[in-house]
Amino acid sequence: MNDATPAPLKIGPNDILRFLLELFAFVSLAVWGFVDFELPWPGVLVGIVAPLAAIALWGLFLSPKAVFSIDAFGKALIEIAIFSAVAIAWWLMGQPVVAIVVAVVAAVSGIINGRKQLS
Template sequence: MSPVPLPPAVRAFLLANDVLAFLLELLALGLLAWWGFTRDIGRAGSLALGVATPLAAAVLWGLFAAPRARYAIPHAARLGVKAVVFGAAALALLALGHRIPALWFAAAVLVNTALASYHRTRS
């Protein structure tokens, strides 16, 4: 038996949520880079940290959390990887002195991930 097609409004909402998820992922990488480049550890050190931090997050994401991740892991473990990457990005924004935007970022990630997880576990 084939699955029941979703109404157009639900499909549009899910697509918008997926687009938001992608934008939040890009923002997380940008925040990690910004944090790394602004560390006062010397020019070469901050350059290395500004490149290595988002690169490590992107590799972790691609291996375990991406829609087409290299390794299939349980949903709870995937959520753990997302929590590490997004949590690090929120903490990076907090460390940069932007407390309220860090809270908004964390809240947006939480709502977006909860909605996506709910849909994926119900499908």
């Protein structure tokens, strides 16, 4: 008899952390647009376009079901760009501690994920 049950999905602590970092990045970019720019324009525009651009990049290149398949180094560059933008956004909003914490946590999580992908 053919058993077509898929193998159980292995989700580790770093996978959960990376998901939370993604959500935090998207929300942070929206907050940055609304807080750091004059409302209604360009604040609304930046507050909507910045997270949408990050979501599009993540969905196209970094998600588990990415549209485009690129190597681990290309993925790392896109991830660095997104999280650098988030850290810079927090810095520009006058929150250097949050900026540094986000940058360090994202870097460590990215390194752990990159090592896993390359092994």
